[in-house]
Amino acid sequence: MNLIGREFGRLKVVANDRARPGYVICECKCGSKVSVRSYSLTKKQNPTQSCGCIRKEIVSEIGRRTIHDNSAKRIETNMRYNTNFQIIESEEPAKNNKSGYKGVWYDPTRGKYEAYITLHRKKICLGRFSKLEDAVKARKAAEDELFAPLIAAKRAESRSAVAIAR
Numbered sequence: 001m002n003l004i005g006r007e008f009g010r011l012k013v014v015a016n017d018r019a020r021p022g023y024v025i026c027e028c029k030c031g032s033k034v035s036v037r038s039y040s041l042t043k044k045q046n047p048t049q050s051c052g053c054i055r056k057e058i059v060s061e062i063g064r065r066t067i068h069d070n071s072a073k074r075i076e077t078n079m080r081y082n083t084n085f086q087i088i089e090s091e092e093p094a095k096n097n098k099s100g101y102k103g104v105w106y107d108p109t110r111g112k113y114e115a116y117i118t119l120h121r122k123k124i125c126l127g128r129f130s131k132l133e134d135a136v137k138a139r140k141a142a143e144d145e146l147f148a149p150l151i152a153a154k155r156a157e158s159r160s161a162v163a164i165a166r
């Protein structure tokens, strides 16, 4: 059967593959050229429709949706707990933080270090300290008291979600 000139999905047959009997050279709409077995183009069940780019697009679409679902889940959890877990679980201080410690800033008008923590989007002052290390300690204690239970609850929730998914 002469397939030259015929189109199958995204593929157009341009020549017989001289190196491989039973195979034809196809141009794909995406621009690549491939050698395909003639039978796999004409068979009824699951014929070849592209150079492989259709499959790649499906895989990347699934990947994109997974990323989208995960971020939707994160937003939903943050709203339910009224907490930004990406911030409270991060060890990194904010970019504009000059003390180098999360929740500690130096107040030059008072000459003191102030420790604070943001819980449920409200900033709570934890005190002012002459020594940086005391401010860091106060912040750490507040994290243990306020953030740790929230993080533990959220993690327990995602563990049971994984268990159900299995």
Ligand SMILES: [Zn+2]
Residues within 6 Å of the ligand: 010, 028, 029, 030, 031, 032, 050, 051, 052, 053, 054
């Ligand atoms: Zn292609």
